[in-house]
Each structure stands twice: as structure tokens, then as C-alpha cells.
Amino acid sequence: MTFGPIFSFLFGTIIGSFLNVVIFRYNTGHSINGRSGCLSCGQTLSARDLIPILSWLFLRGRCRKCGSRISIQYPLVEFFTGLLFVALFWMSSEFIGSPVAAASYFVWHAIIFATLIIIFVYDLKHKIIPDGLSYFFAGLTLIQALITNPIYPTHTTISILNLLSGPILFLPFFALWLISSGRWIGLGDGKLALGIGWYLGFISGLSAVVLAFWIGAVFAVIFMLTERLRLGRKNITMKTEIPFAPFLIIGTIIEFFLRIDVIGIGIFF
Ligand SMILES: [Zn+2]
Numbered sequence: 001m002t003f004g005p006i007f008s009f010l011f012g013t014i015i016g017s018f019l020n021v022v023i024f025r026y027n028t029g030h031s032i033n034g035r036s037g038c039l040s041c042g043q044t045l046s047a048r049d050l051i052p053i054l055s056w057l058f059l060r061g062r063c064r065k066c067g068s069r070i071s072i073q074y075p076l077v078e079f080f081t082g083l084l085f086v087a088l089f090w091m092s093s094e095f096i097g098s099p100v101a102a103a104s105y106f107v108w109h110a111i112i113f114a115t116l117i118i119i120f121v122y123d124l125k126h127k128i129i130p131d132g133l134s135y136f137f138a139g140l141t142l143i144q145a146l147i148t149n150p151i152y153p154t155h156t157t158i159s160i161l162n163l164l165s166g167p168i169l170f171l172p173f174f175a176l177w178l179i180s181s182g183r184w185i186g187l188g189d190g191k192l193a194l195g196i197g198w199y200l201g202f203i204s205g206l207s208a209v210v211l212a213f214w215i216g217a218v219f220a221v222i223f224m225l226t227e228r229l230r231l232g233r234k235n236i237t238m239k240t241e242i243p244f245a246p247f248l249i250i251g252t253i254i255e256f257f258l259r260i261d262v263i264g265i266g267i268f269f
Pocket residue numbers: 038039040041042043063064065066067068
């Protein structure tokens with residue numbers, strides 16, 4: 001049956017549209033409650049404007065009343081949340097022997113994914129990771145590391161190495177931050193890495209950070225080349241800030257699903 005994946009996708013897009021609201025209102029003083037409206041003219045959105053992905057497509061990304069642009073963030077977050085929930089559904093069905101275990105696995109990781117999606121978009125937009133979000137993520141993942149094994153979620157064996165992997169992954173970021181007095185990186189990436197270590201365990205956690213650096217480096221080169229073509233050589237500086245949390249989160253999602261030991265460190269443990 002394909003009902004599960006379809007339902008997971010639709011459910012994910014609805015959660016995604018809620019995440020959009022959280023992203024737009026977090027740290028702005030607006031409450032999460034209250035009806036959504038156009039940011040330009042204040043027109044409140046009716047039910048037909050609130051259908052994930054489709055409303056944005058039908059309106060061609062513009063407000064029904066005043067015609068001002070509606071961010072492409074809305075359909076993108078809805079679509080990718082849906083996609084991740086489908087993948088999570090497939091992971092959960094490994095535990096299909098016990099529907100309760102499968103459902104709780106799905107819900108737990110859906111909450112963590114939702115947190116990571118908020119951090120991803122927030123850092124992309126504002127170049128900062130709010131402490132509240134990374135501490136929430138670290139708190140959840142510490143709880144997980146204290147009660148299960150991240151690689152075998154049905155095992156309740158706790159690995160000391162996995163418990164240490166949060167602080168171990170935090171340390172290099174902390175060192176870079178300390179040495180550069182905060183000029184090279186902010187400490188926000190380190191706080192995120194703390195949770196990544198607890199979430200994935202040592203081998204996958206370290207692999208996620210290494211993947212993030214690789215993907216980030218490739219992206220930075222492409223970004224600098226296109227900027228140079230666009231702006232000419234004068235205006236290009238190394239100071240152009242590229243937020244790092246999105247790469248850490250891409251690395252984390254890849255490792256969550258694929259568990260690639262990118263540096264072959266597994267042979268030592
Ligand atoms: Zn409007």
C-alpha cells in the first residue's frame with residue numbers, strides 16, 4: 001500500500017506550513033497564534049490560501065489582494081518537510097513489528113526534524129542560530145542518548161562514547177571560536193554540533209560534521225565564482241558570510257538516513 005507515504009507527505013506539508021509561521025514569528029514579538037496575513041497589506045488569509053504548496057502555486061507567489069510577493073520559503077519548507085516525513089515513514093516501517101514502536105519513532109524524529117528545519121531556515125535568513133532552538137535540540141538529543149542507542153533505536157544499551165560525542169563535537173567549534181575571538185565562527189554552530197553528536201552518536205556525528213565542511217566548501221567555491229562573474233573582481237571579499245548551520249543540518253539528515261562512515265573511523269571502534 002502507498003497510503004502511508006502519501007499520508008506522511010501531506011502531514012509533513014501541513015507541519016511545514018506551521019514551521020513557516022514559527023520561522024517568521026520567532027524572536028519578532030509576534031505570537032505563534034493568531035491568523036496569518038499578508039506581510040504587506042495585512043489581508044488575512046482565507047482557507048483556500050492556506051493549502052500547503054498549492055496555494056502558493058495557484059497565486060503564483062503573490063498576495064491575492066495587493067499583489068506583493070509571497071516568499072518562496074513557504075512552498076519550499078512545506079515541500080521538504082513533506083519529503084523528509086516520507087523518508088522518516090520508511091525508516092519507521094523497519095519497526096513495523098510493533099506499530100507503537102514505529103509510531104513513537106516517527107513522532108520523536110519528526111519533532112527533531114522540525115526543530116532542525118526551523119534552525120536551517122532561520123540561520124539562512126538571519127545568519128544566526130537562536131540559542132533557544134539549539135538548546136531545545138541539544139536537550140531532546142541528550143534525552144535520546146540517555147535512553148537509547150542512536151544506531152539501534154530498539155536497543156536500550158547506552159554507549160558512553162555516544163554520550164561523550166556531543167561535547168567532543170562541540171570542542172573544535174569552541175576552540176575555533178576562542179582562538180579567533182568569535183571572528184571565524186559564532187558559537188552557535190558549536191551548540192548545534194553538541195546536539196548532532198548526541199543525536200547521531202560518535203561515528204555518524206563526526207561524519208555529519210565532516211560532510212558539512214565538504215558540502216560547505218564546494219558550495220563556497222561555486223558561490224564565490226558566480227559572485228565574481230556577477231559583480232566583477234572588485235566587490236568580492238572573503239568576508240561574505242555564508243551561514244554554516246544549513247550544511248551541518250544537511251550532513252545530519254544524510255547521516256541519519258544513510259549512516260555513511262565518511263572518514264573510515266569506524267574501524268577503530
Ligand atoms: Zn497583500
